[in-house]
Amino acid sequence: MHYIKKEFEEAIKEIANQEELKQLKAKFLGKKGRLTELFKQMANLENEQKKEFGKNINKLKSYIEETIIAKQKEISEFIKKKSLEEEAIDITLPSRRKEFGAVHPITKTIMEIEDIFRSMGFDVEFGYEIEYDLYNFEMLNIPKEHPARDMQDTFYINDNVLLRTHTSPTQIRVMKEKKPPVMFISPGKVYRRDSDITHSPMFHQIEGLLIDKDIHFSDLKGVLSEFLRMFFGDVPVRFRPSYFPFTEPSAEVDIGCIICKGEGCRVCSHTGFLEVLGCGMVHPNVLRNVNYPEEYNGFAFGLGIERFAMLKYGIDNIKLFFENDTRFLKQFSF
Ligand code: FA5
Numbered sequence: 001m002h003y004i005k006k007e008f009e010e011a012i013k014e015i016a017n018q019e020e021l022k023q024l025k026a027k028f029l030g031k032k033g034r035l036t037e038l039f040k041q042m043a044n045l046e047n048e049q050k051k052e053f054g055k056n057i058n059k060l061k062s063y064i065e066e067t068i069i070a071k072q073k074e075i076s077e078f079i080k081k082k083s084l085e086e087e088a089i090d091i092t093l094p095s096r097r098k099e100f101g102a103v104h105p106i107t108k109t110i111m112e113i114e115d116i117f118r119s120m121g122f123d124v125e126f127g128y129e130i131e132y133d134l135y136n137f138e139m140l141n142i143p144k145e146h147p148a149r150d151m152q153d154t155f156y157i158n159d160n161v162l163l164r165t166h167t168s169p170t171q172i173r174v175m176k177e178k179k180p181p182v183m184f185i186s187p188g189k190v191y192r193r194d195s196d197i198t199h200s201p202m203f204h205q206i207e208g209l210l211i212d213k214d215i216h217f218s219d220l221k222g223v224l225s226e227f228l229r230m231f232f233g234d235v236p237v238r239f240r241p242s243y244f245p246f247t248e249p250s251a252e253v254d255i256g257c258i259i260c261k262g263e264g265c266r267v268c269s270h271t272g273f274l275e276v277l278g279c280g281m282v283h284p285n286v287l288r289n290v291n292y293p294e295e296y297n298g299f300a301f302g303l304g305i306e307r308f309a310m311l312k313y314g315i316d317n318i319k320l321f322f323e324n325d326t327r328f329l330k331q332f333s334f
Helices: 002-013 018-029 034-044 047-087 105-119 147-151 169-177 217-232 284-289 305-313 326-332
Strands: 130-132 161-163 182-191 202-213 237-244 247-256 273-282 296-304
Touching: 002 018, 002 034, 002 047, 018 034, 018 047, 034 047, 105 182, 105 202, 105 217, 105 305, 105 326, 169 182, 169 202, 169 284, 202 273, 202 305, 217 237, 217 247, 217 273, 217 296, 217 305, 237 273, 273 284, 273 305, 284 296, 296 305
Parallel strands: none
Antiparallel strands: 130 161, 182 202, 202 296, 237 247, 247 273, 273 296
């Protein structure tokens, strides 16, 4: 009997989990287990011996049962402790930093300009980046072979289709759809073969058009001066006579260079002023092309958004907008 106890004690030392313990229990206490074997041996004993033997087997059985229960408890406590250790959270660890995105400075500038014009009652319309030659040039009073086409080096897709060189074709699209009066701005991408520190082959413009009865150049001047004051604050503004085939008279608007405060720098080509937009009274030919009645007239303007963003945020190279360098973009997360 002693050797069974010893065998059990050796075996239980090796047990590491509940499954092994179950097998050990079956091996010693099961129907065909070691103790059942012992009980069977009792049949060969004398009555007196049987009593003593039976007592000892029962003692051994109780010992084995108790030891197994104790081991069971030990194993479940070990498992519980281990899982608690594994799931432990170190509340002293520093938190992971979240990266916040920022609105791109071009988008931010578009949003600011839209807000100003909406507050004056302008709607917002959208045109197409792939445009007909007809809308980009001809209906804007720029016929084929017209010298004004040299002003804008164009990416042609075929003879009749091109990447729009300005947002002005949206004027035609909206006027063809809507009866006067109309009053809207239209932001979007435009394309030209042009590249230096203030020019990019893809850039953004905002077009503006106001058509109603009895509109004068003074209305144009009032709206644009107020817009520039709201966007830039108090900066010098000057209207300079210019030429666009789709407006007559036409003007370009300059503001005092914000980078050098008018002293002259490479951004303003040492003139102290920067051209920020083109504008003028809509040419009667354009209004005729969209069949607007004679009594209507109005003004239009077009501005380069990159130019506005560069001046407002003091950026001296247009390429920074398109390189997606997060060190640059992060500065606009306000
Ligand atoms: C036009 O594109 C006219 N459609 C504007 C207009 C609209 C005039 C309605 C009258 C009535 P212009 O080519 O000057 O005009 O361009 C307008 C503005 O776009 C410029 O003042 C400049 O700020 C910007 N711009 C022009 N070329 C580039 C370029 N390659 N990269 C970035 N900005 C540019």
